[in-house]
Amino acid sequence: MKSPDRSEPDTAVAAVASRPAVRPLSRSNRLDSPILPADLSDEDVVARWLAAKATGRGRLATTTLAQYRTEAERLFWYARQVNTPISAWGLDEFSAYIGFLHAPAPWAIRKPGVRRGSPDWRPFLGPLTDRSAGQTQKIVTSLFDWLRDVGYLQLNPATGLPTVGRGDPAKQARFLSPDDTALLREAIAGRPAANSSREARLAMARDLFAVDLFERTGLRTTEVVQCRMGHVRIEPVTQALKREFPDAPPVQWLLRVERGKGGKARWVPCGEIALSLQAYRIAFGLPPVPLPDEDLPLLLSVRRSRWGELRGIRSRTAIWKLVTRLCSETLAYARAHGRRVDADRFERASTHWLRHTYAKGLAQAVRDGLDASAALENMGHRDLRTFRQYVDDEPLKRALATQLARARAPR
Structure with missing residues (x-):
């Protein structure tokens, strides 16, 4: 039974009148591939493309592969x-699809709360941004390049179409300043010492190292998950x-x-984190310098396994939660001590913000x-355009520098 407040049909078929018009095709672009099995559907072939992207030394990271799966799902x-x-x-069909991404029809928008598997599920929550x-x-x-290459x-x-969203990326504003990260370390080091447990002491050493690790190496969260002490x-x-x-x-780390x-x-x-790494390892009962074949993850859990072995933090989500929790802790610390901070920044900050902090320092370098x-x-960037977003992203600082320079210039 249809609910009385629904303004769209139950099925996508009933809304076909509002969909993009597609002219009948006089011929097909499909060929018989010499290297793929016969009688595969389009979905079967694209599944092989996704499998290829997940295979080999140059395979996609888990999060990137998830995005590729999402795009394949939207496409089909x-x-x-x-x-x-x-x-x-x-x-024409490809151009219509790209236009559809910018302005999907009402029937293509998923309502809040609709779960995957429901007849009302849609792969869009609204129009996509240019980026x-x-x-x-x-x-x-x-994908279409690969389909052509395999015959x-x-x-x-899509050949010859300009890519939407190819303008220079906006200047990156999602970062923590040196004062912000200094406050992070102060809040961690200022945790109450009275009755502190062994786990609390380990957490302090680990958390101080985590801030250093992200801010002073610029690693992505997935890269931190994959890195080992022996690296x-x-x-x-x-x-x-x-x-x-x-x-x-005499040496470089x-x-x-x-x-x-x-x-x-x-x-x-990683010379900037050498002292922090050694103090962190000593706190966990490890030698200050990692051994070449040491397989422990870079970020350790304060709780050991049931057999008393050290365990690592092995998921992106867990590391993300660790850093966002540190930011929330720092905000509470600042308020308790009457410190003026940008609360919105600490409420939104994450591991990637610290990566951007590192990138800003590189831009200055x-x-x-x-x-x-x-x-x-x-x-780990390939395109200089990507890196440029970290340059000159503080308009107030630029305005002050411009004003000072012009004031000193001869009239």
């Missing part, structure tokens, strides 16, 4: 609504490097990220002479 849902399989799409639509277009275009399609229907290396500085960097210390975004490995400088390619490598 739309193709069913317009009654045109993706293997029959041409330029999100651009990401969708990028992923779907790569399933003759041509990519830390202490490398001696060679005589050749000492001639190039005469003030260099490096952290190996085995699989960053896009499956890319990299070495990240680039202005001071660090090679931009080194900054990109440290961050």
Whole structure:
């Protein structure tokens, strides 16, 4: 029985009049692939594309793969609504889909509370932003590229279309300032010492290290989950490097990220966390310097296993909750001590905000002479455009610098 307050039909079929018009196709773009089994459906082939993306050394990270699955789900849902399989799409059909992402019809919007599996479920909560639509277009275009490359399609229907949302990204405002992170450390170190348990002491050491880890290496949360203590290396500085960097210390601390975004490995400088790491390890009863084959995760739980072994924090969600809880604790600490802080920033901050904090420091280092390619490598970025969002993201600071410079200029 239809509820009286519903304004849309129960099924998508009944709303076909409001859907994008699709002209009959005179020919199909589909071919018989020489490397795929015969008689596969479009869904079967795309499932193989997703499986390929999850396989091998360059496989996608779990979160990225989830986004690819979401885009495939949206794509097939739309193709069913317009009654045109993706293997029959041409330029017009692909363009109509991209336009649909920006302005989906009312029948395509999911109502709050509707669960997956319900006949009323839809893959859209509303129109996508330019940036999100651009990401969708990028992923779907790569899918059609793969379908063409494996001989399933003759041509990519997205060929030649400009990508939406390709403007320079907005300046990044989601970061914590040095004063903010100093307050984080102060709040952790200022926890009540009276009757503190062993777990409380371990939590303090671990939490201080966690702030250092994210702020001073810029790792992504997924990368922290995957890193092990044994990925830390202490490398001696060679005589050749000492001639190039005469003030260099005798050794450098490096952290190996085995699989960053896009499956890319990299070495990240981590000398800034060396003291914090050693103090943290000592608190947990470990030698100050990790062994090369040490398999313990970087972030440890304060509770041991039932057999008394140290355990790591092995999920993105758990690490995210740890850092957001530290931010909430810091906000409460600041209010209790009459400190003026931007409460909204601490309420919204997360692990990625600390990554952005690190990136801002790198942006300043680039202005001071660090090679931009080194900054990109440290961050695990491929495109300089992505890194530019961290440069000059404080308009008030820029305004003051401009005013001072103009005041000093001769008239």
